[in-house]
Amino acid sequence: MRIDKPRVAPLAESELGDEHRAMLGDRFRSGKILNIFRTLIKAPRAYKAFMWWGGYILSDHNDLPAREREMIILRTGFNWKAGYEWAQHVRIGKDCGLTDEE
Template sequence: MRQPRIEPLRPEEWDDGTPDALSPLLPAERANPDDAGALLSTLLRHESLTRAYLHFNAHLLLHSTLSPRVREILILRAAVHRGCDYLWDHHVPLARRAGLTDDEIAAVRTGGGVALGDLDLLVAAAADELDTHDTLSEWTWAALSEPFDERQRMDLVFTVGAYHLLALAVNAFGIVDD
């Protein structure tokens, strides 16, 4: 196991303002060292940045126009692209709650396969294309326009980008579970 480059904020370092930085994502009763976990506790080393990012992330996780299933496929592909086992491990249970089977999750890891339906394959391919080309081709945009409206396509692009960013941070900071 590698050592974190940035240590999570220790419980004794929390002050009255620390839970406020988590408030965009965590309700008051969960804004504590135990429920915050390694990722959020590490981000708390920079409270204003954490608060700003969590407003954005809370939209993607809690208020997105995308279904939880589509969201989790995008997040898992972003974790794969960035080689971020931490995010993969934390989002597999969320993917299961969103209705993905273990076979489908395995297919998401590889980017395709018979376990995934046409929409899931399109979503995974869009995440791959955003990673590879930093944009979507006209063909992919048109294909996404059939099942998704404009706001959903915007949420799709921002979900991939936000989780690429988060995976980069997790990897660079050396965030590991306790």
């Protein structure tokens, strides 16, 4: 399911300007900025919307329990052959109690 290179290249460290860093905020000041965020930041409105939506989906405010949420995300990622989503959410799903068999 993995592709050799991204369809849309994420911004390199040298391409991240002050405006980008301000949008990324404090959460990325001291750690690695994942490629999903380096890619979305190229489209600031998309980045802001994704962060709002993703923050809700992955929060405790979502009505779905975390385990069931991850099952849905993994099934969707599998069906759409979305390697990045699959790789990220296998790890998150295991943290939520999913097993390899599931």
